[in-house]
Amino acid sequence: MAASATLKATTEASLTLHQRIRADIENRILSGEWPPGHRIPFEHELMAQYGCARMTVNKVIAGLAAAGLIERRRRAGSFVAQPRIHSAVLQIPDIQVEIPARGETYGYELIHCRRRLANADDPLESALADGADVLDIRCRHFAGGRPLALEERLIGLSVVPEAADADFSTVPPGTWLLNHVPWTEAEHRISALNATARMAEGLSVAKGAACLCLERRTWRANATITYVRQIFRGDLYDLVARFSPQG
Amino acid sequence: MAASATLKATTEASLTLHQRIRADIENRILSGEWPPGHRIPFEHELMAQYGCARMTVNKVIAGLAAAGLIERRRRAGSFVAQPRIHSAVLQIPDIQVEIPARGETYGYELIHCRRRLANADDPLESALADGADVLDIRCRHFAGGRPLALEERLIGLSVVPEAADADFSTVPPGTWLLNHVPWTEAEHRISALNATARMAEGLSVAKGAACLCLERRTWRANATITYVRQIFRGDLYDLVARFSPQG
DNA sequence: CGAATCTTTATGTATATACATAATGTTAGC
DNA sequence: GCTAACATTATGTATATACATAAAGATTCG
Incomplete structure (x- = not known):
């Protein structure tokens, strides 16, 4: 696998790392691969997986939490939220x-x-x-x-x-x-x-x-x-x- | 004025600095003090004003931009967005x-x-x-x-x-x-x-x-x-x- | 056994730093 | 006067680091 230093350059379609991680997680949730209640990888796991700093995945997940796709619980982890169709x-x-x-x-x-x-x-x-x-x-x-x-x-x-x-x-x-x-x-x-x-x-x-x-x-x-x-x-x-x- | 080191401790009602800055800017916009089109202070100005790092005000303003209250233009600055009541x-x-x-x-x-x-x-x-x-x-x-x-x-x-x-x-x-x-x-x-x-x-x-x-x-x-x-x-x-x- | 305490750990917040980028403003040249 | 090149600058992204905090889990003690 490519080293973290080259990851930025090989990014597809010139998306930022942040956008790439976000789209990735969003897809897994919307495709049903990660159903409601599923615990998504810990920040340090994602950090290793994408070869980036914790602050980067932290900002992505915080954004998803603000959008309502994810709920975060200290010490326990981050979980896919229950869908609430009723807000549009x-x-x-x-x-x-x-x-x-x-x-x-x-x-x-x-x-x-x-x-x-x-x-x-x-x-x-x-x-x-x-x-x-x-x-x-x-x-x-x-x-x-x-x-x-x-x-x-x-x-x-x-x-x-x-x-x-x-x-x-x-x-x-x-x-x-x-x-x-x-x-x-x-x-x-x-x-x-x-x-x-x-x-x-x-x-x-x-x-x-x-x-x-x-x-x-x-x-x-x-x-x-x-x-x-x-x-x-x-x-x-x-x-x-x-x-x-x-x- | 109190030094930046004591600012955190004197924070009112135990809000985080992030929340305090956000509420402050939101109030100025919603009260009409900063009308649509108004250029809000540059990040380095806010940073000096609140005695904090640029990353902190950057996250606040990025959040307000995501919420649609502010529009950001590189090199030009950040501006209060035109109200768009039609999305609720x-x-x-x-x-x-x-x-x-x-x-x-x-x-x-x-x-x-x-x-x-x-x-x-x-x-x-x-x-x-x-x-x-x-x-x-x-x-x-x-x-x-x-x-x-x-x-x-x-x-x-x-x-x-x-x-x-x-x-x-x-x-x-x-x-x-x-x-x-x-x-x-x-x-x-x-x-x-x-x-x-x-x-x-x-x-x-x-x-x-x-x-x-x-x-x-x-x-x-x-x-x-x-x-x-x-x-x-x-x-x-x-x-x-x-x-x-x-x- | 149950309650209280301690430890561990994942997230939360904040900082300092570095470099990229895009758009503005200025300047140089024709 | 107009355009092209350049410098400036505010935001954009990412990193490494530090400490705070809340809650799960293990441990201790009555």
């Missing part, structure tokens, strides 16, 4: 970006934009503090000329005062917020509902048609920035989520 | 685990389980190779005595031959697969639809009631293991997804 990365696109990407023309219409005080009685507004100064926005999104989604949105003006001066007659509030509000945390809720008479009219569908409802609350440092409810036509839209070990 | 971690629970966790009793009923050959004409089966040997399973899930979801599932027997001998009259196929098939990759599709007459009967709802449809294709090494379609009562179920920087 969901793509929740900015509609204005997603529709053109599909090859359809995007359209937008502002229905109203009012400044007022939040009313905690309304369950929709309970996400924001009672009496908060909010912007109440209602709008529609179109794809290929047809209505795709209705949007109801509240923006907390104490957190995002600049929003009061924004012009939402041409720019959708979601797009504006993405460009004006830095990193946040968010929670989404996805459900199905039958179109009410008002929704049906706004979406050009029959009353009772199935719609996908996406609610999102976004906050920063415990202050709610925005709460949105988007109602999508069920026949025109669906969401895709993927799970793969690279995250 | 979706929890897609194993129903048998989720229902008891909600405090309701879980129920399960097998409707049928047949071995046959896949038919590529059926769009539902196009995910599996034509003519493949499959197990065709249909079942129902109950929560608190009420029907919650209908499930249609195909399992590829060439990939999971053991499934042919499994007893799905008491164990839901999803649960069985989770326990018998090691790590896989998966794609999910979420949509809303109106209950057909058959769905309505199976779910004890009115025909046309909105339902959440979750389709999942699971594979390993390019071979499809299973394809499922679960139809949930829209009034009883919804999905939750979260985005937060720790992943």
